[in-house]
Amino acid sequence: MTTTTTPSTHRATVAIGDEQTARRVADLLTENFFEGGAAISAFEGPQGRWDITVHFADAPDQGAVRDLVGLAAGEEIGQAIQFDTVEAKDWVATALEGLVPVHAGRFVVHGRHDRARVAPNRLRIEIEAALAFGTGHHGTTRGCLLLLDMVLKGASPRRVLDLGTGTGVLAIAAARALRRKVLASDIDPSSTRVAAENARLNGMGGLVETIKASGFSAPAFTRRGPFDLVLANILANPLRRMATPMVRHLAPGALVILSGLLPAQAAAVIADYRARGLILRRHIQLEGWSSLLMGKVG
Template sequence: MTKSQAKQQSAADAGSEPTFVARLIADEHTSRRIADLLSESLDPSETACAAFEQPDGRWQVDVHFRNPPDEASLREIVALAGGEEIARAVTFERVAPRNWVKESLIGLRPVAAGRFVVHGAHDRDRVPSHCISIEIEAATAFGTGHHGTTRGCLLALDHLARRYRPRHILDLGTGSGILAIAAAKLFRVPVLATDIDARSAQTARDNARLNGVGAFVTAIHAADLRAPEIMKRAPFDLVMSNILLRPLQRLAAPVARQLEPNARIILSGILKSQANAALTAYRSQGLMLERSFPLDGWFTPVMVAASG
């Protein structure tokens, strides 16, 4: 689950292109579950999804589409997470062209995870002074901190910072750069952020500068761990990776080879039902579970490398 940035705004802002919105209403838990599944199932270059609270306490899920959606397929996805009744109640609307990525994010509230608060520019003045602020541009479609995997990683980082001080950090699959920014703000040391998507690497660079840690965060486009910049900076004493189970399993051996003794790894993008499979892959490389952060059906372990 690399949180790749949506395609550049120019297509969405073209002015002649209509957009389409699918909308549903449900309770908070169901809305979040549906929004998570839709975000995982739909093409991020063509859609943006957000769940937010209504004044009456119910929650609304909006999915913005660049092109006309397949209504039957979308109802099937909604039914998997929310049931047939909610799926039948989904409404579809063709709307005037607008900045659909920004519109989908404006309704998102700030997200607190430990000492961190992730927010958009519209909430900049609402962040308490004692919190660590992470501002994500409203032009960024994914990696806004609202997903349970990202919040789990932030909680893990906050916990780790109270007892561990890394010096060489790698954020593998950085997306919007949230984790790299969080680590840079916490530890004030160099962070290498990589992504297989060049647009995401650029977004991470932009967001790092926006958050005042551009001097600490180096964000690069890298296809794998053999990239020259990664090899030059290895070994690492903290690696963070919020992607998906299968790529995490494939990365277990190559990541382990890039670790210092006693290094920590924060993994996410793992469903609770997949926890044993993820742990087995990394235990086979000599790492041990130090602590885990289960949240909203997701599992975020902190693992520690052997002492050498």
């Protein structure tokens, strides 16, 4: 990887209270600082706070950055941005440092900069880490991949759905392991574009179909279902709201992997799905997050 060392690195950091707003901010910054102008990373903490860090190739117009963030997150967040300058270094590497390959069973999620570090016999998923939404560097994504690996050791689901696909990590993982088509949906059109591109870059473009959809409203769910496996790494409240429509789209004996839950939220989600005929098969906790494997009775 070519280095880009500058006399100094210019950095902006801000904390944002919810994922949707953080996505808007990251998307807007990406659109306005392109072709190497900035490296943007966004990471979620256990309390739902998102920390966004931007490393700039050149000293930014601080007022313009505040205005951009203010458009997406409100003036108060824009004014809360902290700017500083750090010593000379490769600013792209700075944005990627710490994003080492993530191992989850047979799966390995890695960035382009780490291709050489991944054994060729693993199920590799390459996701560029300029934006960290769904790169695998999060307990929820890793939890889902571990449960998916466990499921695929004993089953070979034919119809698979990745609900709330984000960058497409889970859809790509399922398509690569099964060599079957996977439907990947997201409410955010930018996420579906990113997921489609990531699928193509991973050689899964012909197997991963991406659609923009809210819940289960799109005709594709009926056309491609009923599903034998659903992967849903979202948040607790949306998962609870979607329990009834999800069950309607499940095949007999289907398996469902749910994540994006704090441990304190898991019991309520389990109860909602149990009331609709699903039983808990496995519950794992990683990095302060819960991931559930549930199975439909019959």
